Amino acid sequence: NAGVMQNPRHLVRRRGQEARLRCSPMKGHSHVYWYRQLPEEGLKFMVYLQKENIIDESGMPKERFSAEFPKEGPSILRIQQVVRGDSAAYFCASSPTGSNTEAFFGQGTRLTVV
Amino acid sequence: DAKTTQPTSMDCAEGRAANLPCNHSTISGNEYVYWYRQIHSQGPQYIIHGLKNNETNEMASLIITEDRKSSTLILPHATLRDTAVYYCIVRVADGGTSYGKLTFGQGTILTVHP
Numbered sequence: 001n002a003g004v005m006q007n008p009r010h011l012v013r014r015r016g017q018e019a020r021l022r023c024s025p026m027k028g029h030s031h032v033y034w035y036r037q038l039p040e041e042g043l044k045f046m047v048y049l050q051k052e053n054i055i056d057e058s059g060m061p062k063e064r065f066s067a068e069f070p071k072e073g074p075s076i077l078r079i080q081q082v083v084r085g086d087s088a089a090y091f092c093a094s095s096p097t098g099s100n101t102e103a104f105f106g107q108g109t110r111l112t113v114v
Numbered sequence: 115d116a117k118t119t120q121p122t123s124m125d126c127a128e129g130r131a132a133n134l135p136c137n138h139s140t141i142s143g144n145e146y147v148y149w150y151r152q153i154h155s156q157g158p159q160y161i162i163h164g165l166k167n168n169e170t171n172e173m174a175s176l177i178i179t180e181d182r183k184s185s186t187l188i189l190p191h192a193t194l195r196d197t198a199v200y201y202c203i204v205r206v207a208d209g210g211t212s213y214g215k216l217t218f219g220q221g222t223i224l225t226v227h228p
Contacts, residue, residue, distance in 0.1 A: 004157075033215060043158065043201075043218040056215055091157050095214070103216060105150075105157035 004094050004106035012112045013082045021077040021109045025094030032075040033093045082113045118202045123223040132189040136202030139183045144207045149187045151198040192226045199223050
């Protein structure tokens with residue numbers, strides 16, 4: 001059973017470009033969580049999605065950031081018009097439910113904005 | 115905000131047990147205690163979780179006090195590869211706006227030395 005797959009592992013974007021980060025959850029998992037970790041800082045919750053639904057987006061910046069988890073395919077975290085402050089590691093986790101089950105993390109996407 | 119308090123750092127000798135404490139005095143009846151660790155900016159790794167009974171798996175043991183206000187993660191025979199940041203998290207098991215998500219605090223930096 002493959003783990004949570006994130007791609008790309010490293011992404012370089014120029015200021016003003018768009019970044020699309022993909023997360024394929026573990027087989028059978030219908031809940032996805034996105035986290036951001038700025039350099040030398042802790043993990044900050046961004047958004048929690050279930051298939052085709054956003055459950056909790058309380059950690060998402062109000063502008064330029066969006067997330068989706070379609071019925072088919074991976075979850076996508078999209079950052080429009082990236083700025084240097086968006087440079088960070090973005091981690092995705094998945095779980096079969098949102099309840100008392102383990103959530104497993106991917107290895108992250110390191111976004112660098114130049 | 116994280117609902118847990120952990121020491122900033124701890125040291126442990128290789129081969130000895132590492133006991134990592136966590137205070138969660140405001141834990142609610144529908145919240146589980148989860149432990150994760152992050153090794154050198156890799157994706158967080160699930161260790162163990164519990165509600166009120168002590169739990170053990172191949173990685174660690176989790177001891178939860180009877181009043182559930184604190185817990186201890188025990189790595190029985192620490193190795194150099196256990197050097198990591200260890201996070202204690204309370205997670206809502208059902209219902210409410212915080213349902214399902216993991217809120218990371220600053221964690222404990224565990225250093226295992228030879």
